[in-house]
Amino acid sequence: MTSVDPHSPTVRLPRPRRHPRLTAASRAELLRWRRSPAQRTTAVAASYGAAVCLLHAASTMDGTWRVLNNWNNIWAVLIGPLYALLLGATITRAETATRSGGTLWRSSSPTAARAARAVFLLLHLTVANLAAITIPLIYGLLVGFPGPAPVPETLLLSAVSTLSQSAPAALGTVLAHTPFPGLSLTAAAGFIISWIFVGTVETDDWAAWPANWFIRGTLPLTGTHANGIGLETGSHLWHITPWTPATASFALAVLVFLCMPVHPRRPASVGLRRHSVCPGASSAPEAEYLGLPQRFPVVAALALVLARTSTPWIAPGLFAVGLLFLRWQPVSNVTELVVVLFLPVAATVLPLKVWAVLSPGRRALRTRATGNRRMTVSMLVMTLFSLFVLYAAALSFLVVHGLSGDIAWRLWTAGMLTVSVLVPATFLSAATLGVAVTGAFNIAGVVLGLLVGASSLQSVLWPFLPWSWGVLSWFQLRHVLLGVLVAALAAGLVRALCVIRLGHRGGC
Missing domain, CATH: 1.20.5 (Single alpha-helices involved in coiled-coils or other helix-helix interfaces)
Incomplete structure (x- = not known):
């Protein structure tokens, strides 16, 4: 056999296989985004814009462009950052579950795949901000508000909000990699909500706190303070440039994406381990081996699975945070805060976490002859019972500190009605629309319930907002x-x- 000289000019060696470029990775990312949970969350932003139009039509506020623009403060300061946080976490968790679609092991560059994902995340934020901010503008044009329509100002606010929300989206991608992503995201959402009332957004040293970067740039464009109150005529916030904090937020997001390690993660375990076995469908010797009672095996199995996660601490932690305000506020204010804010948050976050933990076992039981009816009923009953007991304990603690027993009984009755409606609706929405869409929809509902429940609109819009039924x-x-x-x-x-x-x- 004759050997061939590789250095001979007559021999052509195969060219090394090159990684797909960013354009090819972007086309692949576009195909993966179709019919994904992240794509369906755009409807939440459009729903917010429609809700703003409905609230403005139901209220007695002046029909001016400035008043309508003030409503954009809720999106730019509160719902928008929370939406971006949830969006980044949703994309990351979906990629982790599918092991990035094989892009970390195939002949594609992980850096290009991550860059394409970041580009589509930014495009998604752009579409969401346009949907949430321009729908009220279209409403004003249809109604016929006096004066020229603020089209350039609306587009500018959409661009600034998109750049400002890129940092919370990057934070969501980081928190999704933590050992307890649900607990981490809940803590981050609570931090974002509480930071609005800290007061450092409007000071001269705002740049020292990165949490101010995705809020400050939108204030002169919405004409409001961070808490939603309109700006005074001579306020210094009218003269600040919106691009400086927005650019800083975008630079922080780019830095986070560049510093995130690019390495193959461990493949998801598809086999059965001891703590992943569903004891509810096991035989009696297996249940006895796991130490489960024989009378209620399904409930005991679900309790065992949930006990190994952070799920049991979500609702007690939320109510405990609300009761901590007794140190600084009177019992009447704390009661209103617990009823209007912490109860609907617990009634929506806890079912989402329970569904995220137990849905794989529910899908597995659907292929068996026993079905998943007992598991579904047990899951619903356990969630409702835990919220009933925890809410009663929180109201009892408030009664000890001076709340009237008659008022506590009425609040408990109304709160149980709220929980009985929100928990099954959250389970049903998570099963049909996905966890991301359900979470974003509930965030908007909680915020609208918080705004409507403390205003005169409660007597008009209460049938459409079960998140505010706690004060009926x-x-x-x-x-x-x-x-x-x-x-x-x-x-x-x-x-x-x-x-x-x-x-x-x-x-x-």
Whole structure:
């Protein structure tokens, strides 16, 4: 056999395989974003814009462009950063579950894949801000507000909000890699909400705190303070440049993406481990081996799985944070804060966390003959019962500190109605729309419930905002309970008729 000289000019060696460029990675990322949970969250931003139009139409505020522009403060300061935080975490968790679609092991550059992902994240934020901010502008044009429409100012606010929200989105991607992402994201969301009332956003040393960077640039464009109050005529915030904090926030996001390590992660375990086995579908010897009671095996199995996560600490931690304000505020203010804010947050965050932990086992049980009905019912009952008990304990603590027992009983009744509506709705939405869309929708609902529940709009919009049902009066509460009772009786009657019909046909 004759050997071939590789240095001979007549021999052509195969060219080394090159990594796909950023354009190819961007095209692949576009295909992966279609029908993804992150893409569906854009509807939440559009829903916020529609909700602003509805609230303005239901209120008695002046129909001017300045008043309508002040409503954009809620998105730019509160809902927008929370939306970006959740969006970044959603993308990262989805990539972790699919092991980045194989891009970290195939002949593609992980850096190019991550850069394409960051570009599409920025484009998604741009579309979301345009949807949330321009829909009220279209509403003003349709209604016929006096004066020229502030189209350049609206587009400028959308651009500044997009750059400002890039830092919370990058923070969400980092927190999604932590051992307890749900707890980390909840703490970050609480920090963002509380930072609005700190007061360092409008001071001269605002640049020393990065949390001010994604808020300060939007204040002169919305014409409000960070807490939503309109700016005075001679306020110095009218003269600040919005691009400096927005650019600083964008630079921080770029720095975070550049410093994140690019390395293959461990493959997700698909086998059965001891703590991943569903004891509810196990035999009696297996349940005895795991130390589970034989009377309620499904409930015990779910409790065992949830006990190994941060889920049991979410609701107690939220109520404990609310009760800590007793050190600085009177019991009436703390009661209102617990009822209007911490109760709906607990009633939406806890079901999302429970669903994220137990949904893989539920999907596995659907392939078995036993089905997943017992697991679904047990999951719902456990969540409702835990919130009932924790809310009663929080109100009892407030009664010890001076709250009237009669008022506490009314608040508990209204709160249980809120929990009974929000928990099943959250489970159903998470099963059909995904955790990301449900979380973003609940964030908007909690904020709107917080705004409406403390205003005169509560008497008009309360049927559409179950997040604010914790402050319903006895008159409104009786109407809701009557409606729930009629719906339950109608459902029971329909089910009884179906059973009788099947019995006549010999089906049971």
